Amino acid sequence: NGLGARRALVVGTSGYPLFILANLVPTWYTMVPASLYLGFTASLIWVGQGTYLSSAALSHARENSLPEGQTLGNFNGEFWGAYASTQVIGNLISLALLRNGKDGGSVTGKYLLFVVFLGCMIIGIVLMCLLSKRDEKRHNDSTHSSFGAMLKYIVAPLKDQKMILLIPLIAYSGLQQAFVWAVFTKSIVSPVLGISGVGGAMAIYGASDAVCSLVAGRFISGLHSATLIVSVGAILQAAVLFWLLLFYSPMEGLVSAAVPLFIGALWGVGDGVLNTQLNALLGLLFKDVKEAAFAQLMVWQSGAMAVIFFLSPSITLHAMLILMATALFISFGSFLLLTLVGVEKPSTMRV
Numbered sequence: 001n002g003l004g005a006r007r008a009l010v011v012g013t014s015g016y017p018l019f020i021l022a023n024l025v026p027t028w029y030t031m032v033p034a035s036l037y038l039g040f041t042a043s044l045i046w047v048g049q050g051t052y053l054s055s056a057a058l059s060h061a062r063e064n065s066l067p068e069g070q071t072l073g074n075f076n077g078e079f080w081g082a083y084a085s086t087q088v089i090g091n092l093i094s095l096a097l098l099r100n101g102k103d104g105g106s107v108t109g110k111y112l113l114f115v116v117f118l119g120c121m122i123i124g125i126v127l128m129c130l131l132s133k134r135d136e137k138r139h140n141d142s143t144h145s146s147f148g149a150m151l152k153y154i155v156a157p158l159k160d161q162k163m164i165l166l167i168p169l170i171a172y173s174g175l176q177q178a179f180v181w182a183v184f185t186k187s188i189v190s191p192v193l194g195i196s197g198v199g200g201a202m203a204i205y206g207a208s209d210a211v212c213s214l215v216a217g218r219f220i221s222g223l224h225s226a227t228l229i230v231s232v233g234a235i236l237q238a239a240v241l242f243w244l245l246l247f248y249s250p251m252e253g254l255v256s257a258a259v260p261l262f263i264g265a266l267w268g269v270g271d272g273v274l275n276t277q278l279n280a281l282l283g284l285l286f287k288d289v290k291e292a293a294f295a296q297l298m299v300w301q302s303g304a305m306a307v308i309f310f311l312s313p314s315i316t317l318h319a320m321l322i323l324m325a326t327a328l329f330i331s332f333g334s335f336l337l338l339t340l341v342g343v344e345k346p347s348t349m350r351v
Helices: 005-012 015-024 028-063 068-098 107-129 147-159 161-193 195-219 223-246 254-285 287-311 317-341
Strands: none
Touching (some): 015 028, 015 107, 028 068, 028 254, 068 107, 068 254, 147 161, 147 287, 161 195, 161 223, 161 254, 161 287, 161 317, 195 223, 195 254, 223 254, 254 287
16 A cells, blocks of 8 residues: 555565575575565565556546446456466476476476576566556555554455455465465376376466456456356366365376366366456455455465465365365355345445
8 A cells, every 4th residue: 555556566576586586596595585575575466466457447447438347357357367378378388498307307497497487577577667557546644654543454344244255255266276286286187197297287277267267357247247157166166176075086098187187177267267256346346445455365365375285285185175165165155145235336444
């Protein structure tokens, strides 16, 4: 809020090249500080992203007399579609540069890979510096004139019924992202396709995610349309979870090799749906407190990701699938309750 969305985006990028540089000399003393700093800057860049994109969409809608819900859906669909496409591009680059190495690539290949990623990051920073000014509503300094005032601003969204009902789905969106990174690749892809097959499976996941994001963004017009789209994604992910829980066992053969790829494609649909719909709905329902709303998104999403990464080394795949299925059931039920309440008016919270 103090920096403004555009500055937050630029400052937030600083953690990513530092983290990439740390990977060139991976030690405890380089990776841990770089990871801590990346976590801090990631909060800036992703809260800034949600705030800026929503401001840009709403501003564009007003200037061109377009429906706000549909415009937010289009903007988020295009952004998250482009974002998910990096899963395809990044994994193909990794596959190309590391294909001749043993156990994940040669030292030379890894260095070249990180240098390529660093170049992409520098291009991204330059582009963010060129962002145009949009309708960024800045709070005055009195918002943080005291610790009490700052605390009141932080917890303000939690007083809104809409946010309370959205939080379980926000948390699940973090759980399902971490699940595909930490569990799916290790316990489902690698046993069947080997480590070398992870890149291909994740590329298919990213392609499905990108296409679904673009398509889902075109169809949102408000809470009820978002509910229908989220329902499709939730049903697909529930089907995957219950099939893995009840029927899946690694086998040999062509059909078995295709299973992880198919699962990745279905899971990408759910991720694309959640990213576009949650971000569009937060921009639509919390127009006056976008910074606080997207901050809540990062708090619950990142916290849920951390839970999966902490648990994955110490619990079985069966237990993890039960946890995911339970979380999906609770979060989707809460989201349906939000639809029944039928609150689509912008938030009027006072901080």
